[in-house]
Amino acid sequence: MESLCLKxxxxxxxxxxxxxxxxxxxxxxxxxxxxxxxxxDSNSDTGGLSAAFGQAPPPNGNTxxxxxxxxxxxxxxxxxFIAESLGLxxxxxxxxxxxxxxxxxxxxxxxxSTVRPPNSxxxxxxxxxxxxxxxxxxxxxxxxxxxxxxxxxxIFAALLPKEEFFSRAIYTFDIGQNDLxxxxxxxxxxxxxxxxxxxxxxxxxxxxxxxxAQGGRTFWIHNTGPVGCLPYVLDRxxxxxxxxxxxxxxxxxxxxxxxxxxxxxxxxxxxxxxxxLAALTYVDTYxxxxxxxxxxxxxxxxxxxxxxxxxxxxxxxxxxxxxxxxVKVDGKERVVSKSCKDPSVRINWDGIHFSEAxxxxxxxxxxNGSFSTPQIPLKMACRRQHNSxx
Ligand SMILES: *[C@@H]1O[C@H](CO)[C@@H](O)[C@H](O)[C@H]1NC(C)=O
Ligand SMILES: *[C@@H]1O[C@H](CO)[C@@H](O)[C@H](O)[C@H]1NC(C)=O
Ligand SMILES: *[C@@H]1O[C@H](CO)[C@@H](O)[C@H](O)[C@H]1NC(C)=O
Ligand SMILES: *[C@@H]1O[C@H](CO)[C@@H](O)[C@H](O)[C@H]1NC(C)=O
Numbered sequence: 001m002e003s004l005c006l007k008x009x010x011x012x013x014x015x016x017x018x019x020x021x022x023x024x025x026x027x028x029x030x031x032x033x034x035x036x037x038x039x040x041d042s043n044s045d046t047g048g049l050s051a052a053f054g055q056a057p058p059p060n061g062n063t064x065x066x067x068x069x070x071x072x073x074x075x076x077x078x079x080x081f082i083a084e085s086l087g088l089x090x091x092x093x094x095x096x097x098x099x100x101x102x103x104x105x106x107x108x109x110x111x112x113s114t115v116r117p118p119n120s121x122x123x124x125x126x127x128x129x130x131x132x133x134x135x136x137x138x139x140x141x142x143x144x145x146x147x148x149x150x151x152x153x154x155i156f157a158a159l160l161p162k163e164e165f166f167s168r169a170i171y172t173f174d175i176g177q178n179d180l181x182x183x184x185x186x187x188x189x190x191x192x193x194x195x196x197x198x199x200x201x202x203x204x205x206x207x208x209x210x211x212x213a214q215g216g217r218t219f220w221i222h223n224t225g226p227v228g229c230l231p232y233v234l235d236r237x238x239x240x241x242x243x244x245x246x247x248x249x250x251x252x253x254x255x256x257x258x259x260x261x262x263x264x265x266x267x268x269x270x271x272x273x274x275x276x277l278a279a280l281t282y283v284d285t286y287x288x289x290x291x292x293x294x295x296x297x298x299x300x301x302x303x304x305x306x307x308x309x310x311x312x313x314x315x316x317x318x319x320x321x322x323x324x325x326x327v328k329v330d331g332k333e334r335v336v337s338k339s340c341k342d343p344s345v346r347i348n349w350d351g352i353h354f355s356e357a358x359x360x361x362x363x364x365x366x367x368n369g370s371f372s373t374p375q376i377p378l379k380m381a382c383r384r385q386h387n388s389x390x
Pocket of ligand 3: 186
């Protein structure tokens with residue numbers, strides 16, 4: 001029945017009129033998003049940090065692109081699967097001057113990005129200077145300058161989205177994880193980290209309001225994942241035995257992520273009240289990732305807490321020898337941190353990021369809306385559902 005509804009809009013019409021306003025979301029016509037504008041960190045960076053600070057080295061990209069492709073993964077990211085499923089090309093990074101094509105959107109995300117402007121440089125802390133406020137400045141500039149270039153025609157116009165795409169696009173957000181770890185890097189306690197979460201969310205909220213003010217209407221917002229299950233967190237911020245759960249994850253960091261997510265959900269609900277024409281979807285990627293990690297074996301995956309590409313230790317993660325890093329041995333450059341044999345059965349790629357296989361699974365879980373509030377599929381995310389956003 002559901003698939004019939006999706007395919008036959010005539011039938012949907014009948015159902016709609018029979019059931020008045022209670023027809024399931026699946027019965028609405030799909031949104032036909034013409035473009036994606038993405039904001040975020042490494043979870044959705046398709047080449048931003050690589051363009052500005054140097055390519056993610058091989059073996060990144062090996063599985064799908066067969067070469068480095070600006071992504072911190074062996075292959076595609078969740079945002080790539082989102083683009084594919086909407087019938088759109090993979091997003092070019094806004095910062096990438098070479099070969100970029102923005103006709104169906106642009107990606108403003110960079111690895112290491114936080115919502116709040118960092119107070120340290122990338123070499124000091126790994127924080128990208130392209131925090132969310134900067135990403136939004138770049139988006140605004142992109143939006144403001146597009147019309148005159150579109151009028152010029154020719155190659156410039158061919159590489160830009162049509163003006164109407166800005167209001168019909170889906171605006172995707174996946175950011176916040178690095179704001180949480182930033183505090184721990186400064187030796188803050190969990191209470192201190194929690195104390196600044198409202199500030200992080202108010203800045204995120206302001207960016208969504210500003211995108212709305214510029215005509216954005218559909219917002220698809222991922223919450224933050226179980227950072228306490230990531231090798232780099234387990235290695236870098238050790239906890240006591242009593243703070244490790246039965247899956248091996250560090251409880252305090254997962255609790256702080258869940259605290260952030262509870263507040264994020266409240267923020268999204270408030271935005272839904274304040275922005276009368278916005279369709280906002282809160283997507284619980286935390287639960288999806290947690291399910292994947294805790295049920296790895298059942299789902300055909302191995303070693304959920306061990307990096308595929310790394311350099312030894314309990315988690316195969318060493319911050320001095322990250323995936324693909326070369327060191328000089330006897331005058332010769334050697335890659336000391338290599339890929340595992342079969343990334344397709346691994347969840348964690350490099351200690352920080354997910355493998356393509358994991359990203360694909362995560363996408364499949366979130367696409368039909370079963371982890372969303374309101375529960376509507378990605379393809380229908382432009383439908384504003386007043387009463388179901390609770
Ligand atoms: C840009 O990408 C779109 C969609 O993939 C494609 O149709 C178009 O030909 C590309 N433009 C150029 C100038 O290559
Ligand atoms: C950076 O420093 C300013 C001034 O002390 C402070 O208001 C802000 O919250 C800090 N930002 C972060 C990310 O810590
Ligand atoms: C955090 O604590 C560690 C260990 O005591 C210390 O080496 C480091 O300098 C501290 N970092 C900051 C930013 O205070
Ligand atoms: C959503 O998709 C997942 C993965 O394909 C599937 O397991 C789940 O049953 C689906 N949920 C609904 C409500 O269709």
